[in-house]
Amino acid sequence: MSDFTLYIGNRAYSSWSLRGWLACKIAGITFAEKAHDMAAADWPDFVRAASPTSKVPVLRHGKVLVWESIAIGDYLADLFPKAGMWPNDLAARAQARAISAEMHAGFANLRSSMWMNTRRRFPGRGRNPGSLADIARIVALWDETRRRFGAGGPYLFGSRFTLADAMYAPVASRFVTWEPELSAVAKAYVTAVWEHPFVVEWRKAADAEPWTIAKYETPGP
Ligand SMILES: N[C@@H](CCC(=O)N[C@@H](CS)C(=O)NCC(=O)O)C(=O)O
Known part of the structure; x- marks a missing residue:
């Protein structure tokens, strides 16, 4: 089972979710996706349980929690230096x-x-x-x-x-x-x-x- 879980909002609208999701794809990891409708009545409960900022994306990796799309990218780039997530030069x-x-x-x-x-x-x-x-x-x-x-x-x-x-x-x-x-x-x-x-x-x-x-x-x- 994957040790990574990415929490995201509506794929059609959530631009920050797309950024975090692409970071996971570029890293080449297998990850579980937990998507939730940002207009649903229980969205506040979902996002509060998942994220310290009540915003998505959030990446959970075992006991490590990373929020902010740019920090998710950097975390994965540090974890997988061979993935070439940033240019080398x-x-x-x-x-x-x-x-x-x-x-x-x-x-x-x-x-x-x-x-x-x-x-x-x-x-x-x-x-x-x-x-x-x-x-x-x-x-x-x-x-x-x-x-x-x-x-x-x-x-x-x-x-x-x-x-x-x-x-x-x-x-x-x-x-x-x-x-x-x-x-x-x-x-x-x-x-x-x-x-x-x-x-x-x-x-x-x-x-x-x-x-x-x-x-x-x-x-x-
Ligand atoms: N700076 C944050 C922005 C995250 C953000 O604003 N996410 C929106 C969805 S695209 C959100 O979760 N909004 C909470 C809400 O609408 O309740 C990042 O880079 O991840």
């Missing part, structure tokens, strides 16, 4: 950590105006000065990272899908849903992430999920 690794931290800490306007819904398309919606400024910064950092470190493959650091890609996978999903204007490099990167086998597996599981949350199902005014 020091400059690339610094870039990967910096852009991952930037994602973890920022882009609040994009996150609130263009939420993740892997099942839906709202082309052209969600655009406002704040979300467009966040998108411009993300496109700039993707363009720069791909140009400096991306040779040899379609991901931010080339052929290997790293924790930095895991951090930005929900953004790629948002861009599929909301279809903002993107550079050619950013468009190609979105397609590569959307078609990555781990992301396809997550999307299929999201499609099969019986839960919907009404406020994430329409694009708003």
Whole structure:
């Protein structure tokens, strides 16, 4: 039996859950998934029992509990150094950590105006000065990272899908849903992430999920 359990919310909407789940997949571990509907009446009980912050994802590994998506990635990268979860080259690794931290800490306007819904398309919606400024910064950092470190493959650091890609996978999903204007490099990167086998597996599981949350199902005014 697996010694790892990952607690997550709705696969269609929970972008942080996707990041933690991708970290587990990149690490190559076998893990149990405990998913729960964030709109269910007993969600507060579920999340309070699972997580010290009442947020998901949370990874339990035996007696070790790790919360915060970025910390889950780092824990697994320390545990499995051969998995290559961060790039090996020091400059690339610094870039990967910096852009991952930037994602973890920022882009609040994009996150609130263009939420993740892997099942839906709202082309052209969600655009406002704040979300467009966040998108411009993300496109700039993707363009720069791909140009400096991306040779040899379609991901931010080339052929290997790293924790930095895991951090930005929900953004790629948002861009599929909301279809903002993107550079050619950013468009190609979105397609590569959307078609990555781990992301396809997550999307299929999201499609099969019986839960919907009404406020994430329409694009708003
Ligand atoms: N900074 C946290 C964010 C986690 C987070 O906000 N998770 C959301 C789901 S995507 C959550 O659990 N929200 C609790 C709730 O809605 O009750 C991380 O990186 O894991």
